[in-house]
Amino acid sequence: MAISSTLWLWFAVAALGFFHGVNPAMGWLFAVALGLNRRSERVVWLSLAPIVLGHAVAVALVVLAALAVGLIVDPGPLQSIAGLILLAWAAWHAVYGRRHKVRIGMQTGYVGLGVWSFLMANAHGAGLMLIPAVIPLCIAAAPAHQLTARGSTSIALAALGLHTAAMLGASAMISIAVYKWVGLAFLRRGWINLDLLWTGALIACGIILLAL
Amino acid sequence: MATWQPDPSFYPSPRLAAKAPPETLAYVAAFDPQRTTPDAIAVVDVDPHSSSYSRIVGMVPATHPGDEFHHFGWNACSSCLCPNAPHPHVERRYLVVPGLRSSRIYVLDTKPDPRKPSIVKVVEPQEIAEKTGYTRPHTVHCGPGGIYIAALGNKDGKAPGGVFVMDQETFEPLGRWEVDRGPQQLGYDVWWHLGYDTLVTSEWGTPDTFENGLVPEILLGSKYGRRLHFWDFTKRRHLQEIDFGEEHQLVFELRPAHDPTKAHGFVNCVISLKDLSSSIWTWYRAGDQWAVKKIISIPAEPADPDLLPPVLKGFKAVPPLVTDIDLSMDDRFLYVACWGTGDLQQYDVSDPLNPKLTGKVRIGGIVARAGHPGAENGKLNGGPQMVEVSRDGRRVYFTNSLYGAIDPQFYPEGIDGWMVKLDARPEGGIGFDPKFFVDWPKGQRPHQVRLQNGDCSSDSYCYP
Numbered sequence: 001m002a003i004s005s006t007l008w009l010w011f012a013v014a015a016l017g018f019f020h021g022v023n024p025a026m027g028w029l030f031a032v033a034l035g036l037n038r039r040s041e042r043v044v045w046l047s048l049a050p051i052v053l054g055h056a057v058a059v060a061l062v063v064l065a066a067l068a069v070g071l072i073v074d075p076g077p078l079q080s081i082a083g084l085i086l087l088a089w090a091a092w093h094a095v096y097g098r099r100h101k102v103r104i105g106m107q108t109g110y111v112g113l114g115v116w117s118f119l120m121a122n123a124h125g126a127g128l129m130l131i132p133a134v135i136p137l138c139i140a141a142a143p144a145h146q147l148t149a150r151g152s153t154s155i156a157l158a159a160l161g162l163h164t165a166a167m168l169g170a171s172a173m174i175s176i177a178v179y180k181w182v183g184l185a186f187l188r189r190g191w192i193n194l195d196l197l198w199t200g201a202l203i204a205c206g207i208i209l210l211a212l
Numbered sequence: 213m214a215t216w217q218p219d220p221s222f223y224p225s226p227r228l229a230a231k232a233p234p235e236t237l238a239y240v241a242a243f244d245p246q247r248t249t250p251d252a253i254a255v256v257d258v259d260p261h262s263s264s265y266s267r268i269v270g271m272v273p274a275t276h277p278g279d280e281f282h283h284f285g286w287n288a289c290s291s292c293l294c295p296n297a298p299h300p301h302v303e304r305r306y307l308v309v310p311g312l313r314s315s316r317i318y319v320l321d322t323k324p325d326p327r328k329p330s331i332v333k334v335v336e337p338q339e340i341a342e343k344t345g346y347t348r349p350h351t352v353h354c355g356p357g358g359i360y361i362a363a364l365g366n367k368d369g370k371a372p373g374g375v376f377v378m379d380q381e382t383f384e385p386l387g388r389w390e391v392d393r394g395p396q397q398l399g400y401d402v403w404w405h406l407g408y409d410t411l412v413t414s415e416w417g418t419p420d421t422f423e424n425g426l427v428p429e430i431l432l433g434s435k436y437g438r439r440l441h442f443w444d445f446t447k448r449r450h451l452q453e454i455d456f457g458e459e460h461q462l463v464f465e466l467r468p469a470h471d472p473t474k475a476h477g478f479v480n481c482v483i484s485l486k487d488l489s490s491s492i493w494t495w496y497r498a499g500d501q502w503a504v505k506k507i508i509s510i511p512a513e514p515a516d517p518d519l520l521p522p523v524l525k526g527f528k529a530v531p532p533l534v535t536d537i538d539l540s541m542d543d544r545f546l547y548v549a550c551w552g553t554g555d556l557q558q559y560d561v562s563d564p565l566n567p568k569l570t571g572k573v574r575i576g577g578i579v580a581r582a583g584h585p586g587a588e589n590g591k592l593n594g595g596p597q598m599v600e601v602s603r604d605g606r607r608v609y610f611t612n613s614l615y616g617a618i619d620p621q622f623y624p625e626g627i628d629g630w631m632v633k634l635d636a637r638p639e640g641g642i643g644f645d646p647k648f649f650v651d652w653p654k655g656q657r658p659h660q661v662r663l664q665n666g667d668c669s670s671d672s673y674c675y676p
Contacts, residue, residue, distance in 0.1 A: 100357050
């Protein structure tokens with residue numbers, strides 16, 4: 001794989017982090033709400049930590065699980081399986097994604113917030129979305145173009161780090177901007193239907209994997 | 213269907229909702245007390261610039277007679293913007309209308325023509341009983357994760373009543389809400405403090421104790437509801453019960469502060485067994501518990517027994533019978549409907565434990581029979597009952613019937629339905645809009661009013 005296409009993959013990992021961070025359902029809005037309810041900008045900043053951590057753990061579990069399967073299964077079938085799972089997830093998300101059980105409320109502590117973020121990232125298939133970028137990165141880095149436990153882990157962790165940093169950056173930027181300057185009225189028009197885009201992204205990732 | 217932007221009638225905070233444009237239509241539940249013709253949702257023109265202002269411009273009849281339309285609500289509202297269960301790309305479009313007697317639930321689509329809603333789904337009582345274990349659906353609130361409906365009876369029409377949840381788009385009953393109901397048995401109203409993860413329920417009684425009218429022995433024995441219940445909204449468990457005591461009967465309408473940072477709300481108690489007075493109570497947070505305080509007591513008015521219905525003759529007094537209250541969006545003004553005396557009172561409750569009376573009008577009433585400038589025949593019966601406040605707090609609407617089987621106990625000659633509107637001044641004070649008097653079509657009586665795009669008892673908010 002050429003250097004430039006590897007660069008593109010790293011870019012995709014970061015862009016997905018940004019995309020996840022921008023989605024209010026991934027947590028920046030929760031941070032704003034808690035800050036407003038507790039009248040503290042500090043709470044907005046502090047809330048971002050468990051939100052990003054919960055997201056990172058959810059994504060890491062899925063990506064590492066995919067890699068673990070990849071050590072046993074050949075890359076070809078692995079990518080097809082992952083692609084089909086992504087498409088199924090997209091269908092589920094389109095039909096039932098709007099249903100939310102209210103498990104964590106506005107009085108939640110930081111642990112609860114982390115759990116909420118973990119559950120939301122899982123339900124949205126956030127980790128699955130990274131597979132089409134992370135697996136080719138790991139394959140590209142391996143000398144024989146085969147997944148190996150040692151080589152893959154470090155690449156995967158680097159990718160997770162980049163994804164998480166991008167997600168944190170986007171979340172922090174938007175939540176602080178809305179909290180301090182933009183105001184809540186922004187939500188009335190500015191909160192576009194990211195769920196639709198999200199379903200589209202899941203489908204796109206699934207198709208990419210099947211086509212690879 | 214999913215939309216690209218949030219429904220324009222959703223507002224993140226009550227502060228923003230109070231700036232919403234004035235409503236142009238009101239939906240009103242109307243029922244036939246004889247139970248021979250189908251009940252209906254009436255559409256009333258409330259746009260003062262319209263040529264059909266203050267007239268009924270649409271009527272959607274039910275598919276069956278005898279449902280007893282009472283309270284109803286929207287499928288979705290501002291709580292869809294809550295950050296913990298976000299899904300704001302649904303439309304506030306469907307009215308969910310339960311039959312309190314039949315336990316049937318109608319779903320009305322208010323689009324494409326809001327003046328001509330149509331019934332798009334009927335959920336039969338068997339399905340609700342099977343999937344939720346409840347009957348006699350009463351209050352309907354759009355909330356995080358679904359439509360919450362308070363029910364007064366279990367599947368056999370007995371205690372316990374409770375709360376069940378319905379899907380906001382398919383209207384499938386999803387199941388009972390409570391995981392652990394603790395000591396709670398009676399149901400009536402439900403609402404919540406989203407900022408405090410707390411749900412509150414109040415009490416009336418089981419269907420067999422009200423479907424043929426109030427039973428004097430049960431009332432005088434203090435066996436109707438008199439408690440508030442506080443629940444953990446997220447764990448769906450009972451936390452605390454507050455008993456108002458033997459003297460107090462019928463603890464009804466829950467009006468929590470709209471501002472999610474405020475931990476207080478108001479509830480009315482219809483009657484005191486000691487002196488027939490009605491009372492308003494504030495619930496508030498005291499340490500890590502909830503507490504209540506009686507903040508308003510409205511006394512019964514002495515009256516000539518000849519002018520009183522049989523049930524009251526011995527008391528020689530008209531009880532105020534406060535049967536509904538409503539709180540303005542800014543949590544400043546509380547409206548109190550005295551169905552017995554005919555008063556509609558306005559209190560400034562900026563300090564929730566020290567209310568100030570800021571306005572009062574009188575219309576109808578068991579003895580007063582007060583008139584209205586827009587009414588053709590002077591003396592009116594029935595009294596202020598279901599009251600609804602516009603989001604900007606400038607207009608107050610109310611109707612005059614309480615409940616089919618109870619109306620004749622206090623108004624034995626029957627109730628001629630009407631709906632009126634008050635104009636409210638921003639700094640307090642209310643007065644009738646002389647041009648707004650809806651002389652309700654004979655054969656039906658009006659009950660709850662819902663305003664197009666939301667009102668002060670429909671939406672709840674996660675942001676201050």
